[in-house]
Amino acid sequence: MAVVNETVRFDQMKDVKEFDYFKIGVKGLADSGITTIPSFFVQPPEILSDLKSFSSTCTEIPIIDLSDVNSDLHRPKIVEQIREAARTCGFFQVINHGVPVSVLDETIAAIKAFHEQPPEVKAEKYTREEGQSVMYASNYDMYRAKVAASWYDSLQVWMGPEAPKEEDIPAMCRKEVVQWDIHAKKVADTVFELLSEGLGLERGKFKELGFSDSRLFMGHCYPFCPQPDLTIGIRSHSDYALMAVLLQNQVPGLQIKHGDGWVDVKPLRGGLIINIGDSLQIISNDEYKSVEHRVLANSSKEPRISTVEFFHADNRNGSACFGPLPELLSPEKPAIYRNFTMKEFLEIFYTKGVHSKSLVKELKL
Template sequence: MAATSSYDRLKELKEFDESKIGVKGLSDSGIKTIPDFFKHPPQTPPDLKSKSSQGNTNIPVIDLSNVSSPDHRQEIVNQIKEAAKSWGFFQVINHGVPIPVLEETIRAIKAFHEKPREIKSKYYKREESQGVMYASNNDLYRAEVACWHDSLQAWMGPKPLDPEDLPAVCRKEMVTWDLSATKVAETVMGLLSEGLGLEEGKFKDLTFSDARVLVGHIYPHCPQPDLTMGITSHTDPGVVTLLLQNQIPGLQVMHGDEWVNIKPVHGGVIINVGDFLQIVSNGEYKSVQHRVLANSCKEPRISVVEFFNLSKWKGDGYFGPLPELLSAEKPAIYRDFSAQEFLENFYTKGLDSTSLIDKITINHD
């Protein structure tokens, strides 16, 4: 991986980090070769192109226009349940958010990333679990290898964020999107809850949408896209994730034993199941591996991701499969875990394919 035996990876990481130029700055500088700490071992992205599904396979698209109609709701519940079981990913259309709001959100995040370094660097820090943070690779110092993206991250809840803390260029749009995304997430969580045979409001009552972090990624043009990744293969730790993106390709989802290229539907919102939801549903819903390829296009890929998670842990401080879903025929397949265990699993390692699920699965053999 290293060019010479004298290569000092940590020194190069620190120099890149302290420059605060991000991957966007590297890309804009016109470099033809990427720094060594972005280069992934050959086995990490195994033959990126040939493993990708080249057909028309895509995640399910679910129309929510009749979600309040008693005649149609059960059919939508069934569709969401099946998508969450078999794919772990789906797109929703006619979700109630006007298309201009989606487009303005993407445009505003792009506008922030295109600001000069002097403006962006005011937000550049490494405090992941609170406030507003702009950085390249949240896990830069924990991960074995860096990825080709920069991010603006804001904790929108459970403690309300002061909008003045957000960059002016995208402040209004981020606040508006947080409100819109929360409505969509709560609608979908109601459907997912009903899909398990629970009350529509069960997940909301358990505060499954209160801890919210909004992340605006940019994947700039990469001069050597075959040597690195946009984001490595991983699962999301929380309940559900909502994703907006422009039309630049790159997102792939593992389905069966192949990577499927995800094509966003105009006006749609992509939703995926997180580890937490897989656990509390006792494995009914699936949290699946996904990744982003390094961007070979001149136009940057923009994605706006909002992660939803619970804020209030139960009285005993532990969470696990919901008791209502367990029976003699369907025993718990995961043990309970604490908030500390949940957070440590995410914040003490790089973003990778090792999820909490692997650690708490009960062996029934």
């Protein structure tokens, strides 16, 4: 049996390398009119059996209105709402966040336009060289994850701490990516202030620690999948980052884990989704929680488009050390996690695939 399994893995790896060689992504596969997905996208039975699992105790993530965030009267209530959502759910949507709906629409349209370009045009940016300021690939962790591939393609741009050369960003979405980075950072700075206050810290504490200096933009495309019951858009994982700001179009598919089941995150026009990352769970010493989430394979002819801006601490100093904030520790609340250097964080980031809560598990005492 082991020989058979090894033969299957060898044949699948050949197929993966051939898929990668042509640089067409899953969008190219979908556009070719295939009716059967390649075997290396077929998920194992334990994943497939979980795809229809839903929780009955939670029906939606919190929606928080930021319109009065600068009001001395209303801000304490918003701080408490953010704190409670970060403690119990790890995901929430914000409305009246200050980003014009026109900007949201333009960003989604530009990323969709990038992914709808002919494969030979997109192939110019197709790479698996980690650490590139701009890269496009299908399943960027396809080789190191060592699991079945997921049905999505991504454009990735590191926006900070050092800005990319604008000419390196694909012309099709250059203006919109740069514009979105500015708006997403403003939203993140506001939410970081509220999260800091929710921990009883000074409003500017997270900014002082450089929590929005390293910013990674990702523009995902989940095209139509002819066999959505056999694969997944992106497998269950939590984000390594401190926090993410997510914008999605109106095609559903995003789910968060709640208890033993899954809850749909319904698209809300004009809303932005905030999710707590593993790094913030560690730094807050478990006061705030990251949560596993996934995207189902898309059965709609309309592609699911999302953009995510991930916020990390400044990664230029590899010896910089992070861990549970001393202000949050006491004899009654000792550190749950060990300290880690930015070098160690990046090594984990680049060697682990998109899978479960691997950073939290790696650093727990």
